[in-house]
Amino acid sequence: MAKDYSNLIDGEMTTNGDWMDVVNPANEEVIGRVPACGKEELDRAVAAARRAFKTWSKTPIEDRREVIQKISAIIKDNADELFRLLTSEQGKPHAQAQGEIIGASMMVGAQSTLSLDDVINEDSETRLSRTRRVPVGVVGGIVPWNFPVMMAMQKIAPAMLSGCTIVLKPSPFTPLATLRIAELIKDVVPAGVVNIITGEDTLGPLITEHPDIDKITFTGSTATGKKIMEGASADLKRITLELGGNDASIVLPDADVEKVAEQLFWSSFSNAGQICVAAKRIYIHEDIYDDLSKAIAEYAKGVVVGDGAQQGTGVGPIQNKKQYERVLELIQDAKDSGYKFLLGGEDDPSGTGYFVPLTILDNPPEDARIVAEEQFGPVMPLMKFSSEEEVIARANNSEYGLAGAVWTKDTDKGVRIAEQLETGTVWINEYLHLSPFAPFGGHKQSGFGAEYGIEGLKEFTYPQVITVKKDAVV
Ligand code: NAD
Numbered sequence: 155m156a157k158d159y160s161n162l163i164d165g166e167m168t169t170n171g172d173w174m175d176v177v178n179p180a181n182e183e184v185i186g187r188v189p190a191c192g193k194e195e196l197d198r199a200v201a202a203a204r205r206a207f208k209t210w211s212k213t214p215i216e217d218r219r220e221v222i223q224k225i226s227a228i229i230k231d232n233a234d235e236l237f238r239l240l241t242s243e244q245g246k247p248h249a250q251a252q253g254e255i256i257g258a259s260m261m262v263g264a265q266s267t268l269s270l271d272d273v274i275n276e277d278s279e280t281r282l283s284r285t286r287r288v289p290v291g292v293v294g295g296i297v298p299w300n301f302p303v304m305m306a307m308q309k310i311a312p313a314m315l316s317g318c319t320i321v322l323k324p325s326p327f328t329p330l331a332t333l334r335i336a337e338l339i340k341d342v343v344p345a346g347v348v349n350i351i352t353g354e355d356t357l358g359p360l361i362t363e364h365p366d367i368d369k370i371t372f373t374g375s376t377a378t379g380k381k382i383m384e385g386a387s388a389d390l391k392r393i394t395l396e397l398g399g400n401d402a403s404i405v406l407p408d409a410d411v412e413k414v415a416e417q418l419f420w421s422s423f424s425n426a427g428q429i430c431v432a433a434k435r436i437y438i439h440e441d442i443y444d445d446l447s448k449a450i451a452e453y454a455k456g457v458v459v460g461d462g463a464q465q466g467t468g469v470g471p472i473q474n475k476k477q478y479e480r481v482l483e484l485i486q487d488a489k490d491s492g493y494k495f496l497l498g499g500e501d502d503p504s505g506t507g508y509f510v511p512l513t514i515l516d517n518p519p520e521d522a523r524i525v526a527e528e529q530f531g532p533v534m535p536l537m538k539f540s541s542e543e544e545v546i547a548r549a550n551n552s553e554y555g556l557a558g559a560v561w562t563k564d565t566d567k568g569v570r571i572a573e574q575l576e577t578g579t580v581w582i583n584e585y586l587h588l589s590p591f592a593p594f595g596g597h598k599q600s601g602f603g604a605e606y607g608i609e610g611l612k613e614f615t616y617p618q619v620i621t622v623k624k625d626a627v628v
Contacts, residue, residue: 156184159329161191161352162336164202165345170195174354176330179245179471179478180461180507186243188329191353193360196321199349200366203292203319206346211289211317219266222311224342225335226263229255229307232338238463240303240331245470245508246425247462255331258307261606264590265311268611275619282622287615289317290392291368294361296382297332298374299325299473300428300530305373306332308605310348313371316614321349321367323357327474362386369393369614373430376554376599383602394603394613396430397596398528399556402549403433403585404539404571406562407441414561415449421559421585422534423457423512426469428477430600431557431579431586435525436536437545443538447516450536451496454512459532461507469532471508478508481531484524485513488533493518496536520548528554542571550576555597559585578604 160167295309362385462470498513572580595604
């Protein structure tokens with residue numbers, strides 16, 4: 155039975171009588187309804203956040219930390235209910251949904267421990283100059299559908315810690331677990347500090363352009379990121395943009411084929427490939443290309459694609475119909491272009507649910523759409539390379555610059571290659587590891603600014619320099 159969910163505005167769970175359906179991508183059934191909000195609800199949420207900012211920004215950081223830690227604990231204590239709800243709206247298998255919920259709780263807890271201490275710029279006989287960080291004010295947070303809970307919490311926690319208040323908009327495709335968290339935390343968060351409102355994509359520009367919002371923190375596609383930058387320019391809002399990626403993994407000839415095959419598979423196919431930092435292009439040295447590509451395809455044959463709520467499912471459906479059709483279109487393009495498939499590429503899947511068979515392409519050219527574009531689905535192109543110089547140039551040949559990976563026994567060499575990649579993160583011999591203490595952000599068109607760590611926290615603040623002239627005569 156579909157359930158109705160409410161928004162959190164000014165400390166109260168509210169609805170407005172207009173509803174949007176939320177669909178389970180595994181069976182296309184409506185599993186919930188959430189409020190379809192517009193300007194009126196947004197204005198109320200922003201006004202509440204503005205009122206709350208007056209006291210929250212003056213609340214001692216230790217007290218703010220305590221509230222954030224309570225949120226972390228509430229998410230953990232309710233993980234069982236939350237991960238099941240997350241699977242039903244997002245599609246990811248239970249184990250991965252559990253990973254997202256527990257991971258979000260841990261990230262929130264870890265971020266609560268950060269501090270932005272004052273910095274002394276000068277302490278001389280004549281002058282004391284100090285930089286302090288002051289919260290920017292009311293934040294507008296906009297979140298995508300691939301990791302809805304993690305992305306919401308990685309905006310809410312640092313905003314709160316810095317002394318800001320926030321109005322957050324989940325993706326219309328995946329608002330349920332976030333609204334359930336809103337309900338669970340509402341009694342521990344002072345009214346107006348966190349507001350969560352749902353609406354169609356059209357609510358996004360209203361947030362970006364709202365005159366009483368001071369900063370936008372956005373995770374989503376590069377195309378939308380550009381619109382946000384444009385909308386936020388009217389009153390020079392501060393912006394943090396976490397955008398798309400087309401990450402390259404580079405496998406050197408000394409990598410252990412059997413061991414690396416499984417890891418490469420999951421670096422591409424976790425969450426059905428719908429991860430901004432998934433390996434979206436895999437470059438394998440020609441000496442091990444045949445063996446490794448065969449080993450990856452063999453491993454993939456043992457992975458079950460299905461409903462994430464079923465035990466044994468390794469890869470769930472694509473989250474929504476539009477993205478499902480885009481992934482099928484990219485596969486069709488590869489077929490029409492005559493590229494070779496190591497796995498998948500059969501006729502279009504039919505039936506209920508947005509399931510795409512695991513697809514692996516054998517050495518498509520560099521200008522193939524599946525190589526040049528972000529696929530955001532369970533389709534992995536494997537490409538052959540022969541020299542380090544060549545593969546670095548190919549990896550960097552992208553407007554994106556989010557992350558990448560190098561796989562090799564020679565970690566010094568791995569680091570040398572990493573330093574030549576034009577991305578914000580590079581992993582050597584692992585993938586998808588994000589630390590709450592390290593800045594995460596994209597180079598080039600993958601982003602603007604960073605999340606996590608001290609650098610992420612600073613994005614919610616302005617620097618203010620206070621200078622005292624010690625020997626002044628007044
Ligand atoms: P999207 O850009 O379509 O939507 C993201 C959010 O923006 C949604 O809440 C949507 O309602 C809202 N929105 C849509 N149009 C808007 C507008 N004009 N103004 C303001 N808001 C608007 O992205 P998506 O399809 O939900 O997510 C997939 C994309 O997100 C991929 O490109 C992926 O790489 C990227 N992503 C990036 C990161 C990262 O950290 N860099 C993380 C996850 C996803």
